[in-house]
Amino acid sequence: MPFRFVHTADIHLDSPLRSLALRNSELAELIGGSTRQALVAIVDLCLEEQVDALVIAGDLYDGDQTSMKTARFLASQLQRLHEAGIAVYVIRGNHDALSRITQELVLPPSVKIFGARAEVVESAGKGLSVAMHGMSFSKPQAPDGLLPRYKSPVPDAVNIGIMHTSLAGAPGHDVYAPCNVADLHAAGFDYWALGHIHQRTHHQGARTVIMPGMPQGRDINEAGAKTVSLVTIADDRSIAVEERLTSVAQFERVSVHLGGVVEWRDAAAAIEAALLAQRERTASPHLVARLRLTGETALAWKIRRDIDLMQAEAEQRSERIGNTWIEKLEVEVQPPAATRGTTADPVSELRQLMRDDILGRSDFRDEISDMVRDLLADLPPESRNFAGDDQAGFDRFIDGLLARGTEDISARMSAAERDDS
The missing domain is CATH 3.50.80 (D-tyrosyl-trna(Tyr) Deacylase; Chain: A;)
Structure with a gap:
């Protein structure tokens, strides 16, 4: 019989609100609870499809969380899987390494959390022998590649590698456990269950290498429908991957x-x-x-x-x-x-003055640029894309910001002038 599992990553359970624009209390409540609802949807999918396992490739948590409400919620969902005989395989990502809950929470015996050293867990599936390979982050930073530290594939088994990695790098993501996709394809594993990059990608090649993205977006920079992978490995070791909606x-x-x-x-x-x-x-x-x-x-x-x-x-x-x-x-x-307006129009003259004599000053532009950089430094890496991916993109963002400010001021003055006339 085939071996079936759900592959997800980057749940960021109970992630705090990240958008200052969510002033609507009902919307804030919806987004604030959405990562929990996504986890429930993942567990529901596992139960409905009667899979053999759930694989979580890092960042189950969202940093230095101490809430026992989060811990109890997670334990209750994993208990549902335990009672159904579904194994859970988890590696810790960079965010998990910060979480105290990771260290303290007691989970059902069917949950395997891989340690900081590469491990292999072998199990006899329904006709297939399966070897799960995993390795967790022990610290929030992982500047070196982890692939050389993984153990060799187990002969005659279906080998599934679980890794939290930025691969060769991605916009908005710091470098974590860098890895070349070609090396993953050449490593002899049947399936690579990746995590860390929040955009779903199927890396085509000799093997099946999937970055599932996150199961629930948290702000406009994580737009689009979010999914997990439902993976079926047949008796002949052919692999079928389906996307299932979770957001x-x-x-x-x-x-x-x-x-x-x-x-x-x-x-x-x-x-x-x-x-x-x-x-x-x-x-x-x-x-x-x-x-x-x-x-x-x-x-x-x-x-x-x-x-x-x-x-x-x-x-x-x-x-x-x-x-x-x-x-x-x-x-x-x-x-x-x-x-x-023409140049005889006082509002047009003011607009031109702002553009030429104020916005054109290098010290004013530098001051605005410094303010934006300070704001970016306070945001998580994956939320910084809006200001550009390089210096040229950042300069374009500043130009647009200053231009829009000028238009807003002159628009309000012109509208007031028209209303008074």
Whole structure:
């Protein structure tokens, strides 16, 4: 009979809220509990599919957690698997190495947590002999590759390697246990269950090498539907991998083009239409949308000035759609070119002054850049992508930030001037 298991990683159980935009208390509650719900979905899948094992390739926790509520919740879910005769194989990732719960929690005997030295656990499956290879992080940092420390494949067995690694590196991720994908394919293992990079990837080659991504996104930088791998190894040792949805809330960027729109109600209707279209494409139960308003419209000044009212309009329509939430509005609309002020217009003169005499000053730009760098330093590595992946990208981000600030100020002044006229 085949050997079947679920492969996941980077659950980051009870990860704290990471988006300052989640001011809606109901949305904050939904996202705050989403990693727990994802773990429940994973356990439910294991039970429904009657798999032989669950493999967790690191970062089950989210750092230096001490909450015994988290510990009790995790123990209760693993107990469900234990009672069903499903084994659990866990390696510790860089976040797990920080967690006190990792060291103190007593888990069911069917749970194997690999130590800091490479280990092999052999078991006789339903007709297949299976060897699980694993190795945990003992410290939050792992600058050296771990593959040379793994034991050799067990002859005549299905060999499954579990590793937490940044591979050759990925944007937004620090280097952890670097490894070459080609070396994994050449190592003689049938399946590599990887973890650490939050984007799902199937690394094609002679063997099956899967980075499953995370089962639940936590902010807009972890957008899209999130899944785990359901793996079936047949008697002839052929391997089939299926993606199974686990995310409860799905972050998505939604673009709304308002070019030519002149009425407020039409802008709100365009937002609703864009949300409806994205809702239909969203696989997860909940959609969390970041709206990006673009185009040339006579409403540009009013939208920038009354962004809070437009946010309320969007939230009202998201409630009407159901299971749809607004995380944030990004305003990039512009007034029609024909209606933009001339240099005789005092607001236009102020805009030009800000661009030339203030934003153009190197000391002002350096000060803003330093503020952004300080903010990035306080964020986890995987949440820093928004400011660019290199110096050129960072410079473009700063340019855009300063330009939008100028437009926001002049838009509010122009809108106020028009309302008074």
